[in-house]
Amino acid sequence: MTDFSYLNVDNAYKLINQKVTKTPLVTNDYINNLLEADIYFKLENLQNTGSFKLRGATHKITKLIENVKVSGVVAYSSGNHAQAVAYASMINSISAKIIMPKTAPQIKIENTKNYGAEVILYDSYFQSREEIGNEIQKKENRALIKPYDDQDIIAGQGTAAIEIVNDFKEQSIEPDLYLCCCGGGGLIAGTSTYLKHIYPNIKSYSVEPIEFDDTKRSLEAGKIIENKKNAKSFCDALLAPQPGNITFQINSNNLEGGLSVTDEEVTKTIILLAEQLKIVVEPGGAVAAAAVLNNKIDIKNKKIIVMISGGNIDLNLFNKLK
Amino acid sequence: MTDFSYLNVDNAYKLINQKVTKTPLVTNDYINNLLEADIYFKLENLQNTGSFKLRGATHKITKLIENVKVSGVVAYSSGNHAQAVAYASMINSISAKIIMPKTAPQIKIENTKNYGAEVILYDSYFQSREEIGNEIQKKENRALIKPYDDQDIIAGQGTAAIEIVNDFKEQSIEPDLYLCCCGGGGLIAGTSTYLKHIYPNIKSYSVEPIEFDDTKRSLEAGKIIENKKNAKSFCDALLAPQPGNITFQINSNNLEGGLSVTDEEVTKTIILLAEQLKIVVEPGGAVAAAAVLNNKIDIKNKKIIVMISGGNIDLNLFNKLK
Numbered sequence: 001m002t003d004f005s006y007l008n009v010d011n012a013y014k015l016i017n018q019k020v021t022k023t024p025l026v027t028n029d030y031i032n033n034l035l036e037a038d039i040y041f042k043l044e045n046l047q048n049t050g051s052f053k054l055r056g057a058t059h060k061i062t063k064l065i066e067n068v069k070v071s072g073v074v075a076y077s078s079g080n081h082a083q084a085v086a087y088a089s090m091i092n093s094i095s096a097k098i099i100m101p102k103t104a105p106q107i108k109i110e111n112t113k114n115y116g117a118e119v120i121l122y123d124s125y126f127q128s129r130e131e132i133g134n135e136i137q138k139k140e141n142r143a144l145i146k147p148y149d150d151q152d153i154i155a156g157q158g159t160a161a162i163e164i165v166n167d168f169k170e171q172s173i174e175p176d177l178y179l180c181c182c183g184g185g186g187l188i189a190g191t192s193t194y195l196k197h198i199y200p201n202i203k204s205y206s207v208e209p210i211e212f213d214d215t216k217r218s219l220e221a222g223k224i225i226e227n228k229k230n231a232k233s234f235c236d237a238l239l240a241p242q243p244g245n246i247t248f249q250i251n252s253n254n255l256e257g258g259l260s261v262t263d264e265e266v267t268k269t270i271i272l273l274a275e276q277l278k279i280v281v282e283p284g285g286a287v288a289a290a291a292v293l294n295n296k297i298d299i300k301n302k303k304i305i306v307m308i309s310g311g312n313i314d315l316n317l318f319n320k321l322k
Numbered sequence: 323m324t325d326f327s328y329l330n331v332d333n334a335y336k337l338i339n340q341k342v343t344k345t346p347l348v349t350n351d352y353i354n355n356l357l358e359a360d361i362y363f364k365l366e367n368l369q370n371t372g373s374f375k376l377r378g379a380t381h382k383i384t385k386l387i388e389n390v391k392v393s394g395v396v397a398y399s400s401g402n403h404a405q406a407v408a409y410a411s412m413i414n415s416i417s418a419k420i421i422m423p424k425t426a427p428q429i430k431i432e433n434t435k436n437y438g439a440e441v442i443l444y445d446s447y448f449q450s451r452e453e454i455g456n457e458i459q460k461k462e463n464r465a466l467i468k469p470y471d472d473q474d475i476i477a478g479q480g481t482a483a484i485e486i487v488n489d490f491k492e493q494s495i496e497p498d499l500y501l502c503c504c505g506g507g508g509l510i511a512g513t514s515t516y517l518k519h520i521y522p523n524i525k526s527y528s529v530e531p532i533e534f535d536d537t538k539r540s541l542e543a544g545k546i547i548e549n550k551k552n553a554k555s556f557c558d559a560l561l562a563p564q565p566g567n568i569t570f571q572i573n574s575n576n577l578e579g580g581l582s583v584t585d586e587e588v589t590k591t592i593i594l595l596a597e598q599l600k601i602v603v604e605p606g607g608a609v610a611a612a613a614v615l616n617n618k619i620d621i622k623n624k625k626i627i628v629m630i631s632g633g634n635i636d637l638n639l640f641n642k643l644k
Contacts, residue, residue, distance in 0.1 A: 024346030278633030311600030
């Protein structure tokens, strides 16, 4: 079993809190009245690089360069981890090579390059990003920065929960539920660990695209289950093939269960969040909001934390949604 | 001379702070690096009803119903004040009639109706909204809620500055500059008064659409000057014909001067704010950001507060910008 605890998150925040943005926790009367509940949105789309991934990448790289001299890092990612690793590498003046699928959103590929990383595009159907990453790691003596299945990454992502707790304490609010998107499961593993420590009775749920509900089904089965090879979703940030080994251990311990949403529900949610909350959210960043807006769970009269994990959507796609 | 002071703002906040959203103050590494400055965006687009106007309307209506029994209220507005008055009336269970131009954005007209107000559309070229408003006020014994030239409205809008100051104090930051959009001048009058009280050396500037730069020219002339009758801008929230009498007195005392921006500069700014800051901003809400992004003033190495005043833009228009 993993020995991951809230202390990992506490220690991560000590290292990175001056290096990442403290993002807002906001609520909106229109949405609260609509749902007869109090929804608190954690806006990690307003994090630098446009997603929570900067927390984990900053933590991992900060620890890495404190301990050993590395010639550089390598990472594979559909896009948000890519930008985060590139950005944290740029800040720390180390070289980064990032392996990204050819189909990644243009904004994510461009930003990764703009942060000074070398981008290697691969075909996600025919090639294995893990194999390409491992080869570069060995050949060039680079440290591999995994996207989620690493305790330092999980601890970094978990720091979002410390900010949520601090904001709630100021207002003397205790949340009942926590809903968070889930790809490989790093964000929800880290944040749910910290939230459970502070609020022992909180009920946490993963939210996934309906064809990528591997965490939901794995939680139900009590063992790791993969997604189908031909599964499809436009939530590009949440297409991990299966739960991570470490993240699944943590999530099995913390979560009540898993929820899932359709691409159509996510599309409507992105539009509502733009019209009412005035924020730009990417598909993967909107699934937890889609779950509350589409009655996937009873929320009436409850206080619910809803994670908005990222906002890196091509504006051309965003514009076509409505 | 008006006796308006920071105390008006302090007293307003005591009355309304539980009724309005404490909006976030955010900063973004990408934009800061681009401009070589520290920009702090106050996100009043995340206020309930999508703009700062809820602060003034809530304050005015709260004071009104504390003192006298009113049969209802009437207001004229291009849209954000309309929504705010409608919303504050709904919350306080009083009737609201709102006079809006036929050309107001659809989202603003619809929201005003959805908040339960009766909307009266008028032709802004041939009819005077003030005359229509005054007539209804007398005939139906309704209280007129002016959009800006009223000390209670100005005090309410000013409360945004109290939240800015509280956020800065937590981080031990002192701002050098303050840039704020200016239509009738209520928001900048209230906020600049409070900011000047806390930071006596802060330099505050109004920002207006280039053909609606009445406050800029009035400040330069030392007297109120109107805009040209045929002036045009897509910043629908900032089309007041001239500065208010009270707001101009206050702004003459507080402001260093005025800046102006083109619609094209505003369009580019809305896109950049969506792509980098992940927020939806309406044209009038983006002019202060447009000023810093287009070098209208020297900001290098300075700490600047930039007011984002609202986000009520039709998504159809938003989608056409890029």
